[in-house]
Amino acid sequence: MxxxxxxxxxxxxxxxxxxxxxxxxxxxxxxxxxxxxxxxxxxxxxxxxxxxxxxxxxxxxxxxxxxxxxxxxxxxxxxxxxxxxxxxxxxxxxxxxxxxxxxxxxxxxxxxxxxxxxxxxxxxxxxxxxxxxxxxxxIMTPDFVALSQDSTAKEAIESLQKEHRDVEMPFYLYVVDDLKRLVGVISLRQLVVVKPDTRLKDIMNPELVSVQTSMDQEEVAKIVARYDILAVPVVDETGVLEGIVTVDDVIDIFRMEATEDILKMAGVGDMFVETQTIMGGIRIRLPWLFASCLGGILAFYVISGFEETLIKYAYLAAFMPVIAGMGGNVGTQSSTIVVRGLATGRLSLGDFWRVIGKELLVGLFLGIVYGTLIGLVAELQYSIFMLNIVVALAMVSSMTIAAFMGALVPLGLARMKIDPAVATGPFVTTSTDVITAFLYFTIATKLLDM
The missing domain is CATH 1.25.60.10 (MgtE N-terminal domain-like)
Incomplete structure (x- = not known):
């Protein structure tokens, strides 16, 4: 609509x-x-x-x-x-x-x-x-309401009427000391329901959330979202109130950061296609695709090492796309979940082994389900029982390892202070393709030659 x-x-x-x-x-x-x-x-x-x-x-x-x-x-x-x-x-x-x-x-x-x-x-x-x-x-705005802690409620209301009529976010009234340092906050509702001669320091909330001017905007947005507030005060190193970041700015930050992460994960930079030049688009995508190409070449050499097996059992080639494809999909799902979790703050490096263990089990269970399914297809098509086992085991291995790599790579990159959104895609794709091909033909060689 x-x-x-x-x-x-x-x-x-x-x-x-x-x-x-x-x-x-x-x-x-x-x-x-x-x-x-x-x-x-x-x-x-x-x-x-x-x-x-x-x-x-x-x-x-x-x-x-x-x-x-x-x-x-x-x-x-x-x-x-x-x-x-x-x-x-x-x-x-x-x-x-x-x-x-x-x-x-x-x-x-x-x-x-x-x-x-x-x-x-x-x-x-x-x-x-x-x-x-x-x-x-x-990203802060310097238009805010700052009142002395020694002011009365009546004086504060008069100040709002005379000096702060055009303030962008009047719902929070910030209380400062004589050195302009932030000491508390009062809501507009609190101010109008107390007695006129009440001192602000007697009714303010000293336990307020604030951020420093140097804090990254994404961290600021996470704080606003975590505490469900309409604005967060910004202070300098000495605690002096410099401005506020309002919720409308936070919405823009989340939208921008999410878009940037998605575009980076796809290997197309952090700009929309309509704002990119042709050469700019080529320059941004070339390195990412080159990494994927190298992975494909490596997978080629791995498969070439099993050339005799592939010639002897040519029907193995029929199952390569589905095994590699399912592994790639699981790896993408796991890496997307982890990268987004890191970006939103729902996951941290302290969750390293818990997340990896969980994704490993998820990949194993999914591998068993789809390994059984593909194994039945192999049995119906070729009526070779051992091929059924080979395909099923390859599928289990592929999806388990893909889920493991999809969690390990972004967490590992984050631990090394590398943006997971930028580098996760090529690493997960390359490692999954190479390991899947190696395990598939190793299992086939061992079992079919028995």
């Missing part, structure tokens, strides 16, 4: 642009969410993008649209935009979003924009730009 609605929106915008139906376009622009408009930008040319953007009378909506655009589209769109126009829009946006956009700009454009921005806003943005993009400091 959502896909259909999106398709209708894009086609409607295209049709109205062709007809130059500006009044209708203005209505669509005014009623459509910035995220949907940003997606529509992917399907129209630069000239039409500029026409559509020019129909927006709301600067806030223009800022939201820019923040939703993909990096390549954003850079192309602002390339010829006057600096004053960019500054006019950025001045109305939250500083964390401004920092993200400026971080994408070419250095000369970013410098020119910062020089023309309002002094207070540019100083906050420059402060955010000090931090790496993938850290808590890089």
């Amino acid at each position: 959502f896909h259909d609605r999106h398709t209708i929106l894009v086609e409607s915008i295209k049709r109205l642009l062709r007809r130059n139906a500006l009044p209708h376009l203005k209505k669509i622009v005014r009623k459509t969410h910035a995220a949907d408009l940003a997606d529509a930008f992917r399907h129209i040319g630069l000239a039409d993008q500029k026409r559509l953007f020019g129909l927006m009378n709301d600067v806030e909506q223009q800022g939201l649209l820019l923040s939703e655009l993909e990096e390549s589209i954003f850079l192309e769109f602002i390339r010829e935009m006057p600096v004053d126009e960019i500054v006019r829009i950025l001045d109305e946006m939250p500083n964390d979003d401004v920092a993200d956009l400026i971080g994408l700009m070419p250095p000369e454009t970013a410098t020119a924009v910062l020089e023309k921005m309002e002094k207070e806003g540019s100083e906050e943005v420059e402060g955010l730009l000090r931090y790496s993009d993938d850290t808590a400091g890089g």
